[in-house]
Amino acid sequence: AQSVTQLDSQVPVFEEAPVELRCNYSSSVSVYLFWYVQYPNQGLQLLLKYLSGSTLVESINGFEAEFNKSQTSFHLRKPSVHISDTAEYFCAVSEWNTDKLIFGTGTRLQVFP
């Protein structure tokens, strides 16, 4: 059965520093992978997703994630974070032959000035 692990519940970082939020999944079939973000007092919204093709996907606000099939990972990275990136980030996986999206427990990114 599919599952998602986000090992870091909280990641504190200073502004303009790089950050990596880790996500590992478990599945025996092809998967779709997603990162959703929840800004303070806002609803969840899609940040980026991997469906097929290039293993490196990017968001419009500078985040990127790379699908690594051998390591079953989909880590999220940003080379230089802003205060406005403070939010909770959820990794999610869906197996191609199911209708469910399974979410991780989330990582709270706190960016300090």
Add this chain to the structure above:
Amino acid sequence: GAGVSQSPSNKVTEKGKDVELRCDPISGHTALYWYRQSLGQGLEFLIYFQGNSAPDKSGLPSDRFSAERTGGSVSTLTIQRTQQEDSAVYLCASSLGGTWDTQYFGPGTRLTVL
């Protein structure tokens, strides 16, 4: 255009009472999902509706939970005989198609069971 809306935004109830939570998906979206978000937990899948197909109820935690979707649009999640462990934020999402499509989330209903 209008996004996913949920009502009420907050609900406080007493243990043992029944509650109904409502979700209005984005017009034209055939897929509708309910999730539960508890403190310190991720989003827990509850139920999935796709068009006129039978819903996937495999995530419902007990038979006290049920959901329906009328006319392929509005959905209601009902929790009977609420318990304190039901306290959580209940999120609804809709999408155009299957799980490869972007899900658009509502603001959620915060349920508190006293």
